[in-house]
Amino acid sequence: MKVLHVITGLAAGGAEQQLRSLLPHLGVRSEVAVLTGRGVVADAIERTGVPVHYAGMRGNRDLRAVGRLARLMRSRRYDVVHTHLYRACVYGRLAARLANVPAIVATEHSIGCEHIEGRRLTHPIRALYLASERLGHLTVAVSPSVADRLARWGVHRSRIVVIPNGVDGTAFGFDAALRRRTRKRLGLADDAFVIGGVGRLEPGKRFDLLVEAMPSLEPAVLLLVGSGSCEPRLRELARAAGADRRVIFAGESLDVRAMLSAMDVLAAPSAEETFGLAVVEALACGLPVLYDTCPAIDDLPPGSAPGARRVAPDRLAAELSALVARPPGRLAPPDALRLYEIRRQAGQLESLYLRLLGAVPTEEYR
Missing domain, CATH: 3.40.50.2000 (Glycogen Phosphorylase B;)
Structure with a gap:
């Protein structure tokens, strides 16, 4: 065929x-x-x-x-x-x-x-x-x-x-050595708490919510993986918030596993998604995830993906702050991922x- x-x-x-x-x-x-x-x-x-x-x-x-x-x-x-x-x-x-x-x-x-x-x-x-x-x-x-x-x-x-x-779960599994190498390449300290965002830098992804929250999340670092029309505005928001040194724009990356391994939590504030691939990949990498909309999780039976929590936009900064204060560490990928x-x-x-x-x-x- x-x-x-x-x-x-x-x-x-x-x-x-x-x-x-x-x-x-x-x-x-x-x-x-x-x-x-x-x-x-x-x-x-x-x-x-x-x-x-x-x-x-x-x-x-x-x-x-x-x-x-x-x-x-x-x-x-x-x-x-x-x-x-x-x-x-x-x-x-x-x-x-x-x-x-x-x-x-x-x-x-x-x-x-x-x-x-x-x-x-x-x-x-x-x-x-x-x-x-x-x-x-x-x-x-x-x-x-x-x-x-x-x-x-x-x-x-x-x-x-x-x-x-x-998702190839084995291809996204957490790798401690890869985490160290990726952080070194990005200029991130080994002990830094890294909040991640993965996706196109476009309005619908609402990464501006993460950038605007950075003043209240010190000393955490925001790692944005992707490119798009909103990048200049997001950079300006970071400068205006005095957090430009703690917001890293990594650009497009084919090695998503490396980027996810370097993170401590994935934040996905998009208001509208058709699936939510980044969320599923992050769970496969053992990351806790805070999201607004993700059909891949919402269509599962309740409790199938305990590492992923739905968070309203007005609660996102507070929930991230709690994770920065008490880092949860790596989680076991949920069994429900076998469905994907x-x-x-x-x-x-x-x-x-x-x-x-x-x-x-x-x-x-x-």
Whole structure:
């Protein structure tokens, strides 16, 4: 079986990292097509021997990318096209239909109640998404919460399947030696209490709440892992708070395990998430987690992840202060993480591909 994964970009975001982690565990021939740019994740994927094709899309209205994708799909004769993220789903599904690909699947990583991929949802955006959804065969929701949102949009339940994101628990296990090396590289003292934030530096992640809390959390250090449009504002907030020397902007990192090992707690104040991959990875690394929204945890039975606590934004600074005063140390990863084992995810996707290829009449699409 030959599968082409189409994704909007390959910078170090959650969906991009998820694709990179998934590819080695899929028992199919995989290739990747990216609409815009290269990005550090593209380089990492290519180093594993998986081909990455570039559509050269220059803007949201660059319809030439559809033609390039369709020609790629025809020439390489993929059995399945699997799209990821909003623009890739819109353009990738259209290209796959034009190229007569037998099975077209999309994974919905980023649909929120009010935003999608960090952009406010509007009627035209929703209408375009629904029109393109009908060009595919199934949409994978990364959590039951996402499945419910899709259904409220108007996607029929029969066209939605829930397959949660996957995490390789062994790949994120805590490593004391890695902690020491990473802290040394970042200029962090061995005994410093490090509050971590992982994700795009965009408004929806609300990392400004962490920066603004730093004056009351002395001598703790804030380590932000990611990049985005909010970085200049966050740096200015740190300077205004007199905490710029205690806020470290690490930028994008492919070695999330190293960064998590260097932390003492993960704070995830985002008000809207589709899954909460950073939270699950942090729990796998033995970190206590304070979060506002995380379907990956909220969809579990109560008490399944005792290391993760939901905290209202107005209580975040106080809860962090209590942890700084009495560091909890490393925790055992919760057993519930086995539900998000990446090999389980890969097996479910492979079964889905096979089911679609068996169910779709070949003559209808060839």
